[in-house]
Amino acid sequence: xxxRDLEGKPLVIESLTKRYxxxxxxxxxxxxxxxxxxxxxxxxxxxxxxxxxMRMLLGLIRPDQGRISIFGQTVSPGAPVLEEVGSLVETxxxxxxxxxxxxxxxxxxxGGSSLSDANLEEVLDVAALxxxxxRKFKTYSQGMRQRLxxxxxxxxxxxxxxxxxxxxxxDPQQTRQVRSVIRRVAASGTTVLLSSHLLSEVEQLCDHAxxxxxxxxxxxxxxxxxxxxxxxxxLEVDDIEAACSVLGRLSICSxxxxxxxxxxxxxxxxxxxxxxVALVGAGVGVQTIMARHGLEDAYIELLGGSGQ
Amino acid sequence: MITVxxxxxxxxxxxxxxxxxxxxxPIILAATFKANPPQGLENFVDLSTAGAMNVAITSLTEVSAxxxxxxxxxxxxxxxxxxxxxxxxxxxxxxxxxxNRLLAIKLTVSALLALIATALISLVALAIGVVLFGWHSLQxxxxxxxxxxxxxxxxALATLxxxxxxxxxxxxxxxxxxxxxxxFAAVAGGVGLGVVSQILNNISALNGTSYVYPxxxxxxxxxxxxxxxxxxxxxxxxxxxxPYVAVFLGVAWWWFNRKDVVS
Numbered sequence: 001x002x003x004r005d006l007e008g009k010p011l012v013i014e015s016l017t018k019r020y021x022x023x024x025x026x027x028x029x030x031x032x033x034x035x036x037x038x039x040x041x042x043x044x045x046x047x048x049x050x051x052x053x054m055r056m057l058l059g060l061i062r063p064d065q066g067r068i069s070i071f072g073q074t075v076s077p078g079a080p081v082l083e084e085v086g087s088l089v090e091t092x093x094x095x096x097x098x099x100x101x102x103x104x105x106x107x108x109x110x111g112g113s114s115l116s117d118a119n120l121e122e123v124l125d126v127a128a129l130x131x132x133x134x135r136k137f138k139t140y141s142q143g144m145r146q147r148l149x150x151x152x153x154x155x156x157x158x159x160x161x162x163x164x165x166x167x168x169x170x171d172p173q174q175t176r177q178v179r180s181v182i183r184r185v186a187a188s189g190t191t192v193l194l195s196s197h198l199l200s201e202v203e204q205l206c207d208h209a210x211x212x213x214x215x216x217x218x219x220x221x222x223x224x225x226x227x228x229x230x231x232x233x234x235l236e237v238d239d240i241e242a243a244c245s246v247l248g249r250l251s252i253c254s255x256x257x258x259x260x261x262x263x264x265x266x267x268x269x270x271x272x273x274x275x276x277v278a279l280v281g282a283g284v285g286v287q288t289i290m291a292r293h294g295l296e297d298a299y300i301e302l303l304g305g306s307g308q
Numbered sequence: 309m310i311t312v313x314x315x316x317x318x319x320x321x322x323x324x325x326x327x328x329x330x331x332x333x334p335i336i337l338a339a340t341f342k343a344n345p346p347q348g349l350e351n352f353v354d355l356s357t358a359g360a361m362n363v364a365i366t367s368l369t370e371v372s373a374x375x376x377x378x379x380x381x382x383x384x385x386x387x388x389x390x391x392x393x394x395x396x397x398x399x400x401x402x403x404x405x406x407x408n409r410l411l412a413i414k415l416t417v418s419a420l421l422a423l424i425a426t427a428l429i430s431l432v433a434l435a436i437g438v439v440l441f442g443w444h445s446l447q448x449x450x451x452x453x454x455x456x457x458x459x460x461x462x463x464a465l466a467t468l469x470x471x472x473x474x475x476x477x478x479x480x481x482x483x484x485x486x487x488x489x490x491x492f493a494a495v496a497g498g499v500g501l502g503v504v505s506q507i508l509n510n511i512s513a514l515n516g517t518s519y520v521y522p523x524x525x526x527x528x529x530x531x532x533x534x535x536x537x538x539x540x541x542x543x544x545x546x547x548x549x550x551p552y553v554a555v556f557l558g559v560a561w562w563w564f565n566r567k568d569v570v571s
Contacts, residue, residue: 058402060569077565078406087402093395098319107396109312111403152399 010160010191016066026052028215041202041209042195049215050195086158092149096138127151143174163194236262238285246282326379334367334433359444360437367433380422381498385481387414389491392571426471466529475549476522477502479556486564489571
């Protein structure tokens, strides 16, 4: 990819590296590109480098190496292009003794723009704070704080929205509300980059995703491809050896391997039931059978899980 | 953005507490003198009941010795670190507000608040002095009397001078404010520098070197009233802040522009 070919993309990251100390390599040669209009998920366990990456692309942290461009403009601290970006970085940050409304007003004006340019009433509707919008921020519950932070990120209708763990610390109902806000924003054409340590969140919200761990890219692509490219099946049977030889003869199975107390293999387009019928027909007792799709697989692998 | 910052400061209780404290001391001083007039004639404190100007000069001397250091350090130390503590700093920076601009605005408003605090001492002292003792131009035994206009002019000059002498520890508290996410630490640092400077300056054994401390020249404005006016000393006092300010602010800018904002 030549740099000039990437102009206009909401985000392009090239060999981004950040080392905090000699032993801590937070982000290690990360490459990413996000297409306009997509909802892109950055999936990884806590400490994978998601927040560091997001802070670098917002100009809060200086990368040691690599480059970041937003809409074709190189990002440096306070770069003008950040005007096009709305963000939620880790936790909401508001002045505790001011009301939610006042906070948003002062935040917007601090950038030198007039209040009439902002969609203040619209984003306050998104926050759905009711009368509390005029109460001091320090009286807000965590859900209200998070909704206000998302409302703040939407001020001025940014073309690119960066949300770091947007549903962190929310209860299930609040999580659902926040996700529906994100879906609405994405439907209006805004490009969204969100990070999460929850696979389900990325699956539900994103069309593209990258799995990162220890600062490195593990997997990247459309969520649909990641999920359906292959189906890995995990089996527990009473006779592993016999089962392996049965599966080895079946054309619908590939890369059969013993894994711990069971067997894992890939299923090419057939039903799990076909495999069970074949095994039982050959006199092998099947105890457990479960399918994992690609993204989950990659995610569990990098989390060091054994398929449980 | 500067009007936003000023509004933010004046929506804060702590601004009013700080300014209220420096305004309160002249009132307490004047009320005490009224109730229990000093008897001696040894120094100008003893003459505080003579009129509003005398109250103003006494107040400026007493408040600038310690309380003013605390209040201006509070404004300057809290300014950037306070935003970091609330978590609003990162959002301001990605708004985006450039780091240089953010520092310039924060410093300007801190300095403005310090100036207001200092001016408040003189203004409140004059007002309470007029109420309790009436307006008499400064009365100092054995010295040329100043006309009312001259006296007020010199008080204004003295007030500006006292405000400027705060510059070293305002800059120091401000520098710390860009480095830490704990506002209290930055405030304490500014107070610490002011107090240590005052203490070292007052140790007579260190007399030969005491001119190096930033507060050494703090009370030299009194020469404006208890002549002969030593202009050279005043100028030296003003200039002596410059190296402190240059170093502290230089470090503040250098540091903040390179800082990884992780708060």
